[in-house]
Amino acid sequence: MNSLFKQLSFTLFLSLLCAVGFGWIAMQIGDSRIDLFDSTWISIIQGTHSPVLTYIMRIFSYIGAGIPATVLALLVAYMLYRRYGYRRELIFFLGVLLTSWLLNESLKLAFQRTRPTINRIAEATGYSFPSGHSMAAFTFYGILAFLIWKHLPSKWGRIVLLLFSAGMIVSIGLSRIYLGVHYPSDVIGGFLASGCLITISIWYFQTYMVRRTQEQLV
Template identity: 35%
Template sequence: MKKRKWRPYAYYSSLFTFLLFFTWMFFEVVDALKKNEIAAFDMAVITEVQSWVNEGRTARMVMITDLASVLFLTAATAVIALFLIIRKRYGWALFFIFANAVGGLFNGLLKELFKRQRPDILPLIEQGGYSFPSGHSMGSFIFYGALSFMLFRLLKGKWKKMIGAAAAGCMIILVGLTRIYLGVHYPSDVIAGFSIGAAWLLFCIMMFHFSEYKWNRRLKKASS
């Protein structure tokens, strides 16, 4: 009995701890940006990553970065949510829509708040709007992270869960890398996007668990 109680306690404590950690990380990047302490780091990473530029690699990078565009993530979120609704997983559909839709609005609000201009070093594609935090990085972390969380909960089989999580993690990292390679974001934009995206996703997961608990408790009362 003690073991069963300990597992949820450790799990929820870990979620909250990581939420605080990623929130702290985001504000550390903001503080370094305001104090102009991150310029040397940004330039060093950009110089290294853009030394890899060649035509064939650029085409692949554009293809990867498009898998975190607003258009793709919106369409993919709608398709996945519809699939969940058809399977009568209404709570999961609401979680997925809320995490991604509100997360996107949150990113737009942060961009307007900081108004950081994009780097003008070697842009390989055209990209409008402000730079900080990276919308592709934040959006990919929320979308692929939420998808990984759902696969962990809904799929049966340890290997299926592990492969899904590994694929999601690789996709998130690759998207962040493409934004630097293509010259449309500073590395600090990407780190900030990952950090606040992770914090938002963890918050949504905690709210999902709380709603799930309240709903199950209500059903238990109704059946008794």
């Protein structure tokens, strides 16, 4: 029980840390003090331009949202419920995805940051901060890793899971900068906003499951 309490406390601490990080970036954007950081990293990332890399980045950007992301989410939902019977996990999974989308839309409306206008390789509409693709990717693969983790007995299986999830998150985020539709601070802000959401969600879910277990033992 002490070990579980420490894990829950650490998860809550991570959520607060992500919230502070997001708030700091948001203040920097408001004061335009992050322009040098953004322009420097845009130059570095877009400096790797090549036809092959552009094709790869378009693929990552495409699967990061819209129909592909929806299909993946529905597939995971089907597996959780029909294959494994994890009703609570299904509700948790879909609830966090929906909350992430609502949070992103709300934050975009609150900050109303315009998208980059130079070196645009792809087209995108709407406000820029925080990146919706980055939030969606971090939320989807972060929650997916959390749900699968406890069912993988192998250490190497868990390592592969973490590497895959991290690789997809970073690749989708980088693709948005490479294609010129987001600033680096948009992507980082999206990661932090999603990190805050999923860690507080995991904390709540774990606390709920512990309480349910205790009630069943009484």
